[in-house]
Amino acid sequence: MSGKKVKEIGKNFVFRVKIGEYEVEINGSCEEVLKTIKELPGLMADVYKAFESFKPKTTATLTVKTAAAKKEAPAQKYPRILYTESCSEAIVRILETDWGKWRPRNLAELKEALKANGLRYQGRTFARVLTGLVRKGKVRRWKTDAGYVYILAEKEVLA
Numbered sequence: 001m002s003g004k005k006v007k008e009i010g011k012n013f014v015f016r017v018k019i020g021e022y023e024v025e026i027n028g029s030c031e032e033v034l035k036t037i038k039e040l041p042g043l044m045a046d047v048y049k050a051f052e053s054f055k056p057k058t059t060a061t062l063t064v065k066t067a068a069a070k071k072e073a074p075a076q077k078y079p080r081i082l083y084t085e086s087c088s089e090a091i092v093r094i095l096e097t098d099w100g101k102w103r104p105r106n107l108a109e110l111k112e113a114l115k116a117n118g119l120r121y122q123g124r125t126f127a128r129v130l131t132g133l134v135r136k137g138k139v140r141r142w143k144t145d146a147g148y149v150y151i152l153a154e155k156e157v158l159a
Contacts, residue, residue: 013027014027087129088133088138106150111123
């Protein structure tokens with residue numbers, strides 16, 4: 001139960017229960033409400049059934065990959081960039097490639113791309129540099145269901 005309220009308004013007694021997205025309020029005299037509360041488990045089952053038809057039906061597709069499929073899958077090809085000692089410059093160079101422009105990349109993908117180029121940075125350093133690039137307006141970031149994604153910011157053209 002996410003919350004319940006009990007209050008007495010004059011001679012009316014009010015009891016409200018909210019469970020998830022459902023809310024039920026019981027009004028009446030104190031005896032009537034308390035009697036109804038004893039019957040609440042059955043009532044809630046009935047309420048749940050009543051609202052079940054209004055819930056959107058969702059379907060999920062599950063794809064299972066076997067170990068053999070993993071062996072056959074080609075390794076992801078990361079772009080080659082010139083060596084740089086600056087983490088921020090390396091990130092910008094990766095995002096400037098077709099791989100970086102193709103779609104927004106998450107933190108793990110960016111780290112793997114740099115690792116494939118022989119560049120390794122600590123997690124906190126990497127995250128701090130990315131945040132700095134976002135603040136400077138060089139990289140755009142937004143949150144998705146899978147976490148934050150990053151893409152090179154487009155330069156504004158002044159007309």
